[in-house]
Amino acid sequence: MWSYEKRLQFPVNIKEPNAKLAQIIISQYGGPDGEMGASMRYLSQRYAMPYRDVAGLLTDIGTEELAHLEMVATIIHQLTRNLSMEEIEKSGFDKYYVDHTLGIWPQAAGGVPFNACEFQSKGDIITDLSEDMAAEQKARSTYDNILRMIKDPDVCEPIKFLREREIVHYQRFGEALRLTADRLNEKNFYAFNPGFDRCEDCN
Amino acid sequence: MQDFTYVEKKEERPLAMAYVKWQKFDKVYDELEKAFRIGTIFPELNKPFTGRRCV
Amino acid sequence: MNGQEQLLNNINIVDFTMVDLALFLDTHPKDRRALDYYAHYSQIKRQLCREFSKKYYPLTMAEADCEKSWSWGEAPLPWEGGCVHVEL
Numbered sequence: 219m220w221s222y223e224k225r226l227q228f229p230v231n232i233k234e235p236n237a238k239l240a241q242i243i244i245s246q247y248g249g250p251d252g253e254m255g256a257s258m259r260y261l262s263q264r265y266a267m268p269y270r271d272v273a274g275l276l277t278d279i280g281t282e283e284l285a286h287l288e289m290v291a292t293i294i295h296q297l298t299r300n301l302s303m304e305e306i307e308k309s310g311f312d313k314y315y316v317d318h319t320l321g322i323w324p325q326a327a328g329g330v331p332f333n334a335c336e337f338q339s340k341g342d343i344i345t346d347l348s349e350d351m352a353a354e355q356k357a358r359s360t361y362d363n364i365l366r367m368i369k370d371p372d373v374c375e376p377i378k379f380l381r382e383r384e385i386v387h388y389q390r391f392g393e394a395l396r397l398t399a400d401r402l403n404e405k406n407f408y409a410f411n412p413g414f415d416r417c418e419d420c421n
Numbered sequence: 422m423q424d425f426t427y428v429e430k431k432e433e434r435p436l437a438m439a440y441v442k443w444q445k446f447d448k449v450y451d452e453l454e455k456a457f458r459i460g461t462i463f464p465e466l467n468k469p470f471t472g473r474r475c476v
Numbered sequence: 477m478n479g480q481e482q483l484l485n486n487i488n489i490v491d492f493t494m495v496d497l498a499l500f501l502d503t504h505p506k507d508r509r510a511l512d513y514y515a516h517y518s519q520i521k522r523q524l525c526r527e528f529s530k531k532y533y534p535l536t537m538a539e540a541d542c543e544k545s546w547s548w549g550e551a552p553l554p555w556e557g558g559c560v561h562v563e564l
Contacts, residue, residue, distance in 0.1 A: 223535050225484060226554045227492065228457070275502040282495060292555035348439065362470050375458070378469070382460025385468050386499065392441020393503040404435050446500070446509045457489045462496045 220281070227285040228379045232296035232372045237309035239373065240297040241327055243364060246380070247290045248324025248332035251356035257283035259337035259353060266341040268413040269401070272394045279387050286380055291322045293376060342411050347395045354388040483528050487535070490521045
């Protein structure tokens, strides 16, 4: 179960509002490669894991992603909370504002609402860990794209932190995959699903 | 409880599998505040982005 | 940075160190150096959190003090930004 600490994992103190940037960064909140997808993916996959240490890793990284979700929401909130009506109208943020005012709602920059199709929980450890490694790279790429667009150091610092965390997570999922391969038959890793099949060959 | 300590077996890497290099505990940043700003305590995992389109 | 900001900054730094070590330990559960580092910082974090909760506001519900009023509910929310000065 979860405890809550009333602080952000990394501080966010943005002085200058920026509606255009908020519309971009929202992809890391509810977009296809964002933190909501990441946390739901890992926290959903962990139940079917056949090895406790891998289930533990998924729980810990999934929990950290929830903290990142909170950071991204904070960035969007601070970029938009002091916007004037004129800024809202001029920046194209009016399309979001009409449905949500300044509320935070999980969608991608292009408007696609967050949905479970943005992640998979396949119930096969090799498949799920491969998905997780890809997910971390997708998130890292998205942060690269965001960094190209930012000039404000108040926004840069938390984004750079979040991007680096994706790289570390990639390494950990890669290690979990090594641990898994090491426990399976090296002649054929795919002979059976260790989380489902009771035996390799029942003949 | 089974011992799941991982032992790196370099020679045994069969086909049709992805292998991320196993990290060994080496250096940790001396200044924790610096590590925090970067986003990791391990210098060997620090991979900053410096790309620019320049078009 | 004032005293409150400095203390929260230290808590952030120590806790982050623990998180990065914890993920390493998830895949390297017997690494002695990582285990020792974790234990060391865990103790420091506990002390810092206790100090912060006494001086300013509780960071977890468990540290909420129930003497005058529900200090947990009065604590600033993390997305407010800046250093919100608190008088409980």
